Amino acid sequence: QAQLVESGGGSVQGGGSLRVSCASPGAIYSRVRMAWFRQVPGKEREGVAAINLRGIIKYTDDVKGRFTISKDNAKNTLHLQMSSLKAEDTGMYYCAAADLGWGPPSLTPLTYSYWGQGTQVTVSS
Numbered sequence: 001q002a003q004l005v006e007s008g009g010g011s012v013q014g015g016g017s018l019r020v021s022c023a024s025p026g027a028i029y030s031r032v033r034m035a036w037f038r039q040v041p042g043k044e045r046e047g048v049a050a051i052n053l054r055g056i057i058k059y060t061d062d063v064k065g066r067f068t069i070s071k072d073n074a075k076n077t078l079h080l081q082m083s084s085l086k087a088e089d090t091g092m093y094y095c096a097a098a099d100l101g102w103g104p105p106s107l108t109p110l111t112y113s114y115w116g117q118g119t120q121v122t123v124s125s
Contacts, residue, residue: 014123022079022116034095035051035111036095037094050105052101053102058104066085089123091120
């Protein structure tokens with residue numbers, strides 16, 4: 001089981017920015033598609049942004065123009081830079097990885113086999 005470790009969550013006021021990161025073992029990082037999901041209690045896990053090994057990116061409509069997913073290949077780390085944050089962005093943010101890294105980026109949770117423990121992001125209005 002791949003070990004994905006998220007970091008960087010916290011509390012921020014609406015309109016602010018935050019970056020969350022996900023470190024993964026190099027043997028996994030080099031062959032997987034990766035994504036960020038978020039979840040609030042009582043709701044289903046929602047795909048936020050995804051990237052494949054080709055660097056093709058997909059965002060959910062709600063975060064387009066505000067969030068940026070990126071990879072630091074030297075550090076085997078996935079980032080999600082979040083700007084213009086809104087209260088509705090609040091949730092537990094999870095990093096995920098899927099085999100077939102050259103496949104299309106996916107925002108569907110069932111695509112992913114490897115998950116981190118999550119990092120909490122709270123945006124106050």
